[in-house]
Amino acid sequence: MNLPILSVENLSHTYMLGTPLEQPALFGVNMHVGKGECVAIIGHTGSGKSTLIQHFNGLQFPQSGKVVVDGIDLSQPRIDCKMLRRKVGLVFQNPEDQIFEKLVGDDIAYGPFKMGLPLKEVRERVRWAMELVGLPFDEFRDRATFALSGGQKRKVALAGVLALQPDILVLDEPTAGLDPRSRKELLARIKRLNREENLTLIFVTHNMEEVAYLADRVYVLANGRDIYNGSPREVFGNREVLRAHQIGTPETVEILHRLHDKGHPVNPGAFEVEGAAEQILSLLKPQGGDAGVVRV
Numbered sequence: 001m002n003l004p005i006l007s008v009e010n011l012s013h014t015y016m017l018g019t020p021l022e023q024p025a026l027f028g029v030n031m032h033v034g035k036g037e038c039v040a041i042i043g044h045t046g047s048g049k050s051t052l053i054q055h056f057n058g059l060q061f062p063q064s065g066k067v068v069v070d071g072i073d074l075s076q077p078r079i080d081c082k083m084l085r086r087k088v089g090l091v092f093q094n095p096e097d098q099i100f101e102k103l104v105g106d107d108i109a110y111g112p113f114k115m116g117l118p119l120k121e122v123r124e125r126v127r128w129a130m131e132l133v134g135l136p137f138d139e140f141r142d143r144a145t146f147a148l149s150g151g152q153k154r155k156v157a158l159a160g161v162l163a164l165q166p167d168i169l170v171l172d173e174p175t176a177g178l179d180p181r182s183r184k185e186l187l188a189r190i191k192r193l194n195r196e197e198n199l200t201l202i203f204v205t206h207n208m209e210e211v212a213y214l215a216d217r218v219y220v221l222a223n224g225r226d227i228y229n230g231s232p233r234e235v236f237g238n239r240e241v242l243r244a245h246q247i248g249t250p251e252t253v254e255i256l257h258r259l260h261d262k263g264h265p266v267n268p269g270a271f272e273v274e275g276a277a278e279q280i281l282s283l284l285k286p287q288g289g290d291a292g293v294v295r296v
């Protein structure tokens, strides 16, 4: 891991603390994310994923424990929230929570404009962010936000955050509700941002194919605790732990494990589609020295 740009130490959180409706959500969570890393957070519903990422840009502040973002200790009083939100862009699960202007271009321009940037730069950033998420500027800037499809709204919400040019991008279920083609396109764009622009990426997902495709490292949350972290290969290799916490594995892992259990010589750790396909194809090739010989 590179130098950590985000560290969480022993973080606990209880909703409605001190009331009869107290709801504990996090218990002593630890997490470290290196600059330029792509980290997935997985866990069953209610395990605390959203609560955790809300601590990264000051939507929640540590009740106990520590969150440090690029040197800013969020447990200290008088945090510069504006600066923090420029460093950490959070895209919510539901794009409706994030879009409030009538026109697409105005909505994406809102953040950079509030930063006090000159109009020319605001416009450049809006164009850049729109093209990046796959919304052609000339075609979409004057479109009404309310009349967009769910997938287009998701792209607008993402572009609005990208236009602030954050150092860390945090995505809550980035492709939920998208059709397979839009999902694939958006994931490829996000991957490019991480790999080519060196944007640190943290994302929450229930989709294990997404984890396999994007993540360098995976944190597993269960009942408000970080129970495991490792590379996708390590995490997906630990199917017992995942099953115990109602977390699936990518289809590729399942297929390779079934072949392996039936005695076929495959490595079930290969979770990427290309690697899995190669292994399956190699099983279909004739084995042994007589390969290709036709006996009559």
Ligand SMILES: Nc1ncnc2c1ncn2[C@@H]1O[C@H](COP(=O)(O)OP(=O)(O)OP(=O)(O)O)[C@@H](O)[C@H]1O
Residues within 6 Å of the ligand: 015, 016, 023, 024, 025, 043, 044, 045, 046, 047, 048, 049, 050, 051, 052
């Ligand atoms: N605003 C809130 N007030 C009270 N309790 C809450 C609130 N938000 C979340 N919780 C509770 O905190 C716990 C963790 O919720 P959280 O939304 O962080 O989980 P999650 O892993 O993101 O779930 P999901 O995968 O369903 O989005 C749950 O028990 C939830 O009911």
